Amino acid sequence: MIVRIMGEGQVQVAESHLPGLNKLDDELLAEVESGDQDGFRRTLGALLDAVRSAGEALPDDSLEPSELILPAPDATLEEVKAMLKDDGLIPG
Template identity: 80%
Template sequence: MIVRIMGEGQRTLADSHVVELNRLDDELLAEMESGDEDGFRRTLGDLLDAVRRLGEPLPDDALEPSELILPAPDASLDEVRAMLSGDGLIPG
């Protein structure tokens, strides 16, 4: 799967990592719903760090379609809320 972090580029991740990403996505969604800004900030950082750690960067000149698009690290709670689907940032 190809994941884009806005402002950072794309990474390719094995589908086996979706479980870990979904766990973090569920935490992020709960923090957003409760208005926990500190928890939201921490978990967004953890989610993006997991993508960076588990994924392999694609070359800057690669133009592959992204299956997931994640917000930039400095995105606001409202900006991330606008990106959400019913399942959070990561479907499934």
């Protein structure tokens, strides 16, 4: 799966990492819905770090279609809230 982190680029992540990423995504969704700014910031950072460490960065000149788009590390709670779907940022 190709994941784009806004402002950073694309990362190839194996589907086997999705359960762990979904757990963090569920936490992030709960924090956004409750307005927990500190929890949101911590969990967004953990989610993005997990994607970076689980995947392999694609070259900057690669233009592969992204299957998943995640917010930039400095995104606000309100910006992420606008990106969320019923099941969070990561489907499943």
